[in-house]
Amino acid sequence: MDAVMRERTVQLAKQGDSAAFAELYRHYAEDLYHFACYYLGNRHDAEDAVQTAVLTAYRSLPSLRKNGAFRSWLFKILSNCCKDALEKRSRRQGDVPLFEVEHMVSGDSRELSESAALTEALQKLPETDRKIILLSVIGGYTSREIAQMMQLRPGSVRSRLSRAMQKLRDSLGEDDGKDET
Numbered sequence: 001m002d003a004v005m006r007e008r009t010v011q012l013a014k015q016g017d018s019a020a021f022a023e024l025y026r027h028y029a030e031d032l033y034h035f036a037c038y039y040l041g042n043r044h045d046a047e048d049a050v051q052t053a054v055l056t057a058y059r060s061l062p063s064l065r066k067n068g069a070f071r072s073w074l075f076k077i078l079s080n081c082c083k084d085a086l087e088k089r090s091r092r093q094g095d096v097p098l099f100e101v102e103h104m105v106s107g108d109s110r111e112l113s114e115s116a117a118l119t120e121a122l123q124k125l126p127e128t129d130r131k132i133i134l135l136s137v138i139g140g141y142t143s144r145e146i147a148q149m150m151q152l153r154p155g156s157v158r159s160r161l162s163r164a165m166q167k168l169r170d171s172l173g174e175d176d177g178k179d180e181t
Contacts, residue, residue, distance in 0.1 A: 001027050003068065010067040021058055028071065032078055034138045039082040039130065041119050049085050053078040075139050076149050079131060086127075121171035129164035136161055 001009070006027070012020035032053065036046035057077050064073055122130050131150065135141045141149070143157040150157070 006070070007067040010061075010064070010070045014061050014064065014067070021061070024070065025054055028074060031138055031140070032074070035075065035078060035134050036082055038119065038122055038134050038138065039079075040085055041123055045085050045089065049078060049081040053081040056081070072141065072145055072149055075135065075141075079135075079149075083127070117172055118168070121168050124171065125164055125167060129160055129167070132157055132161050133164050133168070 001023075006024075009020045009023055013024055029050075032050045033046060036049045036053075037043060040046050040049060053074065057074050060077075064070060122133070125133070128150070132146055135146045135149065136143075143154045143161065146152070146157045147154040152160075
């Protein structure tokens with residue numbers, strides 16, 4: 001779906017066209033699910049967070065000011081839902097299983113592997129760094145877009161992304177490509 005078509009679809013959805021909203025959901029569903037899975041570490045919480053985010057977005061759609069900002073607006077809602085889910089989880093109990101990766105869908109060539117080690121490494125990162133990585137790698141956002149969503153400077157996003165990715169590589173024991181000769 002190109003940008004013009006997407007904006008028209010958003011406008012129709014804002015006017016109450018549920019089929020248009022369903023089309024938008026189909027377009028973003030996989031990325032939303034991947035984001036939530038890596039953020040939360042298990043499929044059940046991810047499914048709940050995506051469902052809550054989509055319902056919230058549907059109800060709040062008339063308040064969206066710029067049709068072209070739908071994608072970032074939707075991911076921001078999902079990010080808040082994921083954060084709420086983590087807070088609820090920590091209040092419920094401390095021993096919730098975090099690493100349940102058989103749920104990871106997709107046969108495409110995503111940079112992030114579908115492994116328990118990666119999920120564990122992501123969970124060890126500070127929340128802001130984890131969110132930046134997920135928005136960049138899974139969401140496909142630029143540093144400028146992430147900066148706007150998170151109220152940071154683009155340079156800060158780029159440096160945090162670089163450091164967080166290095167922490168992931170170190171945690172996973174991956175070579176950074178530099179020779180030690």
